[in-house]
Amino acid sequence: MNTMQAVVLNTFGAPLLDQQIARPVAAAGQVLVRVIASGVNPLDTKIAAGKADHAQVRLPAVLGIDIAGIVDSVGDDVQGFSVGDRVFGMTGGIGDVQGSLAQYAAVDARLLAHMPPRLAMREAAALPLIFITAWEGLVDRARIGEGMKVLVHGGAGGVGHMAVQLAVARGARVYATGSAGQRAAIENMGATFIDYQTTSVEQYVQQHTGGEGFDIVYDTVGGATLDASFRAARQYGGHVVSCLGWGTHALAPLSFRAATYSGVFTLLPLLSGKGRAHHGAIMKEAAALVAEGKLKVALDAGVYTLDAASVSAAHAALLDGTASGKVVVQVADE
Numbered sequence: 001m002n003t004m005q006a007v008v009l010n011t012f013g014a015p016l017l018d019q020q021i022a023r024p025v026a027a028a029g030q031v032l033v034r035v036i037a038s039g040v041n042p043l044d045t046k047i048a049a050g051k052a053d054h055a056q057v058r059l060p061a062v063l064g065i066d067i068a069g070i071v072d073s074v075g076d077d078v079q080g081f082s083v084g085d086r087v088f089g090m091t092g093g094i095g096d097v098q099g100s101l102a103q104y105a106a107v108d109a110r111l112l113a114h115m116p117p118r119l120a121m122r123e124a125a126a127l128p129l130i131f132i133t134a135w136e137g138l139v140d141r142a143r144i145g146e147g148m149k150v151l152v153h154g155g156a157g158g159v160g161h162m163a164v165q166l167a168v169a170r171g172a173r174v175y176a177t178g179s180a181g182q183r184a185a186i187e188n189m190g191a192t193f194i195d196y197q198t199t200s201v202e203q204y205v206q207q208h209t210g211g212e213g214f215d216i217v218y219d220t221v222g223g224a225t226l227d228a229s230f231r232a233a234r235q236y237g238g239h240v241v242s243c244l245g246w247g248t249h250a251l252a253p254l255s256f257r258a259a260t261y262s263g264v265f266t267l268l269p270l271l272s273g274k275g276r277a278h279h280g281a282i283m284k285e286a287a288a289l290v291a292e293g294k295l296k297v298a299l300d301a302g303v304y305t306l307d308a309a310s311v312s313a314a315h316a317a318l319l320d321g322t323a324s325g326k327v328v329v330q331v332a333d334e
Contacts, residue, residue: 035105039068068125094271134218146170151177154176176193179196209234
């Protein structure tokens with residue numbers, strides 16, 4: 001067949017539509033993936049609403065940033081992948097790159113990694129964006145090391161629970177903020193729980209660091225939480241990382257502690273074409289941690305399929321807060 005089923009965004013803010021579109025062919029450097037599962041991220045809902053100019057989506061668009069599936073064919077100049085391989089990655093749904101809410105996707109092979117045998121497709125589709133974001137912050141920017149004291153704001157959230165597990169796996173002493181109902185989840189990942197609703201920045205910095213501050217603070221919440229992060233960084237050499245560094249923030253509290261700041265923009269390799277092989281390498285690291293039993297993604301129990309109404313319901317679950325864990329659309333049976 002030369003066509004395939006897809007869920008398409010034709011107009012920002014308008015309902016998604018079911019459409020038959022041209023089935024892609026793997027060009028040089030690409031593999032054609034038969035999509036089994038598509039991860040849903042808050043960014044997908046912002047794109048659909050026309051509130052994500054930074055994603056540079058061109059309409060009509062097939063959304064779906066994260067993919068898990070099976071290699072159907074291999075283009076020229078591709079090494080390391082064969083027909084039948086189970087693969088996952090953060091591969092499209094922004095710019096002019098087709099996303100994973102379709103039966104097939106032609107994917108830049110550099111963005112992909114092989115899935116470990118123990119990983120289910122739904123879990124694999126939930127991992128890429130959030131794990132890459134956690135890795136870029138902790139490893140690429142902050143240079144996390146064994147024994148460091150690491151504070152993760154929003155430790156039970158999507159990026160947050162990846163950052164906590166990654167920091168634990170790297171031998172750090174990990175602390176994570178959350179609400180009282182998230183305490184068990186945070187502690188089960190090996191972090192010390194901090195109730196941000198009842199404990200001030202000054203109180204938890206004093207309690208856990210003797211007033212010195214944390215070596216690394218990863219803000220996954222943004223806004224006032226990023227401002228609080230500046231006050232929680234270690235004096236002389238502390239480092240704050242944020243994946244939501246929007247808005248205007250005063251840097252003086254950070255400067256007064258002789259600490260530093262980095263931002264994470266995970267979309268850049270997809271938008272620019274530069275650094276894509278690094279994203280594939282990060283996914284290999286994710287696969288290794290899963291294989292070692294050191295990384296697990298929290299999944300929402302909702303069941304969603306490849307049709308516009310169901311995908312819209314998946315988006316709604318994120319927007320209204322009813323989702324508990326990562327939302328995944330089941331595109332096909334394996």
